[in-house]
Amino acid sequence: LTTRNSDLGEFEQLVLLAILRLGDEAHAPRIAQVLEERADREMSRGTLYGALDQLEGKGLIEFSVEPPTERRGGRRRRRFTVTAQGMRTLAQMRSVVARMWEGMDRRLGWEGA
Amino acid sequence: LRLDEPSPRLSRALLGWVLPPGVRGESVLGDLEEEFSARVEEQGAHRARRWYRRQAWRVVGVYALAQRGLLARARHAIARRPPSARGDRPPYGAALLAGVSVFVLYAVTLSRTTAFWDTSEYIATAHILGIPHPPGNPTFVALARAWSVMLSPLGLSVAVRVNLLSAFMSTGAEALWFLVVHQVLSRFSESRAFRLVGAGTAVLVSATAFTVWNQSDVNEKVYTVSLFTIALLCWLTLRWQERTGRGGTSKGGESNLLVLMAFILALSVGNHLMAFLVAPAIVAFVLMVRPRTLLDWRLYVAAGAAGLVGLSIYMLLPLRAALHPVIDEAAPTCRGASSALLAIVT
Numbered sequence: 314l315t316t317r318n319s320d321l322g323e324f325e326q327l328v329l330l331a332i333l334r335l336g337d338e339a340h341a342p343r344i345a346q347v348l349e350e351r352a353d354r355e356m357s358r359g360t361l362y363g364a365l366d367q368l369e370g371k372g373l374i375e376f377s378v379e380p381p382t383e384r385r386g387g388r389r390r391r392r393f394t395v396t397a398q399g400m401r402t403l404a405q406m407r408s409v410v411a412r413m414w415e416g417m418d419r420r421l422g423w424e425g426a
Numbered sequence: 427l428r429l430d431e432p433s434p435r436l437s438r439a440l441l442g443w444v445l446p447p448g449v450r451g452e453s454v455l456g457d458l459e460e461e462f463s464a465r466v467e468e469q470g471a472h473r474a475r476r477w478y479r480r481q482a483w484r485v486v487g488v489y490a491l492a493q494r495g496l497l498a499r500a501r502h503a504i505a506r507r508p509p510s511a512r513g514d515r516p517p518y519g520a521a522l523l524a525g526v527s528v529f530v531l532y533a534v535t536l537s538r539t540t541a542f543w544d545t546s547e548y549i550a551t552a553h554i555l556g557i558p559h560p561p562g563n564p565t566f567v568a569l570a571r572a573w574s575v576m577l578s579p580l581g582l583s584v585a586v587r588v589n590l591l592s593a594f595m596s597t598g599a600e601a602l603w604f605l606v607v608h609q610v611l612s613r614f615s616e617s618r619a620f621r622l623v624g625a626g627t628a629v630l631v632s633a634t635a636f637t638v639w640n641q642s643d644v645n646e647k648v649y650t651v652s653l654f655t656i657a658l659l660c661w662l663t664l665r666w667q668e669r670t671g672r673g674g675t676s677k678g679g680e681s682n683l684l685v686l687m688a689f690i691l692a693l694s695v696g697n698h699l700m701a702f703l704v705a706p707a708i709v710a711f712v713l714m715v716r717p718r719t720l721l722d723w724r725l726y727v728a729a730g731a732a733g734l735v736g737l738s739i740y741m742l743l744p745l746r747a748a749l750h751p752v753i754d755e756a757a758p759t760c761r762g763a764s765s766a767l768l769a770i771v772t
Contacts, residue, residue: 341457359484362454366492378449381456384463388456389449 321373321402327352328364329403332374332393339393341365365393373399431471433462437482444489454485514612516605520622525601528633532593537644539585545646547753549588552645556753557746564742565696566648588645595650596642600633602657609664648698655694655701662687663708670716681725684712688729692736741766 321329331347332339344365345356368374376391395403418424438455445451458481465474540546544558551558552570570591577587608625615621632638641649666683687708694701712719719725743758744766760766 341453342461345461357484358454358458358481359486359488362485363488363492366450378453382460384460385456386459388452388459390456390460391449391453 321371321406324360325364325368325373326403326406328361328368329373329395329399332395333403337392340390341393344393368399372396373402431463431466431474433459433478434475434482437479440486441482444486446489458482458485517608517622517625518605520625521601521604521608524604524626524629525597528600528629529593529597531633532596532639532642533590535639535643536586536593537589539583541644541646543646545644548645548647549585551753552588552591553584554751554753555746556751557743557755557758558753559755561699562740562743562756562758563648563697564739564746565693566651566698568739568742569651569697570645589643592645592650593642595654596633596638599650599654599657600629602654602661603632604629606657606660606664649700652694652698652700655690655697656704659687659690659701659704659708662690663711667711667715670719680716680719681722681728684719684725685728685732689732689736692733693739695737696739696742 327348328344331344331351334347335343341358341361345358345361348354348361349356365374369376373396374393375396376393379390379392381387381389441455441458442451445454458478461481462474462478465477469477540549547558548563548566548570550556551567553574555567555571558567570588573591573594574584574587577590580587582590604625607628608621611621611624633642638650638653641647662683666680666687669680669683691702691705709720744760747754747758
């Protein structure tokens, strides 16, 4: 599902939600872990980094740089946060999806399921 | 359990090569390293290494695709008309100076006699207009014979004269490389000093490369002529690009250069097939710069005719063989003119 304005894909929404859920812990490995646990899908790191770059390019997320650690081979780390624009886009997406689902439970016979 | 287990070296190197510079690439490498360490503890080194390799290839795939943008920019840089097309004259003086410097280097270190391998065979066949081993290299033999005759008033030995041909051909190639590199760099920088230093450095490196220097000091075979031909074709290709887009009057000029290149390519086949390696690159360049050029049927007719003229150098082999020179390897003969032409073209 995509919106016309932001061209936000389903996977990108999941990444945004994972970042929000993780808060101060939103580093790529943790994002991958949350997606694997909650979305029940094996996470290709290539797909994840591609999505993070795209989201950043669209202005929906930003990152701050954290100092290197020995465990990371002396390499710095990025911590991601959702921007105000990203929050608006997520809210819009939720609203669209909610409207589309209105009355669908009755139609599909899912009431009480 | 080894907690200091290193991540797979090849995958890591590949990532380092493909990932973007700065914190983006650095953080991806660090993330994978961090996860790898955690997996070594949880799952063992073998599974962790397998995981790292699998993920590394996926990341490489994504970032290699992302670099299509870089390829597009490189293509744009190639297709863009160089500054010299806007009126700047190529640095012929500097190229000449570079060439003279290289020639002095080769002349000082030139072999005063023959050497190992095929040197004696080619020096001797050049002197007597003979036929060396197949494919006979008629372009080289004719060129070297003419060169040897021209230098005969200097009183040099035949070996030195033919060796000087090698030095001269490499020198010409280096001067042309200077112009080629200078023009390629002009697509990336406006700085004249940068372009001149870059071109000079390229000449220094290529002229003193072991094989080039070696072949330029003693005429072992036909390779320096091939080197010159490749450099000349590269330079003519860039000149052709300069001539494109200068309005209707230049159309004939563009095609003339391509026809000339077809002639040189065909003639170079008579020296060695090596120079023909540049042909696919020329076609690719023309496709990138002005593909519609290749739709002009007149170009094919003219280039085909020029190519046949160039290939006709092979007629030298049966003609000369019929005169029984002292060195007549494989004794090339043909039943008649038609079979000779067929043999040359096929």
